Amino acid sequence: MGKSRVAPKRAVTIPCLELQAATLAVKVADLIKTELDYRNLTHYFWTYFKTVLDYINNDSKGFHVFVCNRVEKIRDSTDITDWRYVCTEETPADLASRREKIQNITSSWLNGPSFLNQPDFRPTPATHNIHTK
Structure with missing residues (x-):
């Protein structure tokens, strides 16, 4: 959705x-x-x-x-x-407001950022020291 x-x-x-x-x-x-x-x-x-x-x-x-x-x-x-x-380059949310080809938008929106598909992916929580990343 x-x-x-x-x-x-x-x-x-x-x-x-x-x-x-x-x-x-x-x-x-x-x-x-x-x-x-x-x-x-x-x-x-x-x-x-x-x-x-x-x-x-x-x-x-x-x-x-x-x-x-x-x-x-x-x-x-x-x-x-x-x-x-997630860094701005990895988020598909802004693709609609950028000059992107429809193929790139559709692929990113349906599949999400590529790092989500990595087998060893473990999301780490955002913390108070987030600005040090």
Whole structure:
């Protein structure tokens, strides 16, 4: 299942848009879990935007209401260890906004980044020291 949204006409910061995207991913995952009734399903959420990971990992209560509401939704539905960092070159999410051939977009969207298909692939959780990667 895939879902996307168009950015609103009014000015919204990139961190806010990326946080909305993360919240949308959580809502889609919740819907899939409910509809398919899977038990003990392991899921991972990937983002290339380190600010989103910082928001999710931050325990302070000093967020603006917009950020606080979305972080609360994310934390209620997922565990911090479910979130992973992926470099922007590896994410298929931005291909639609770049000048890519349709064959590249279709392949990447259906198969995901190539590192997911490696036999020894073990995703490591994003942590507080994510900026050191």
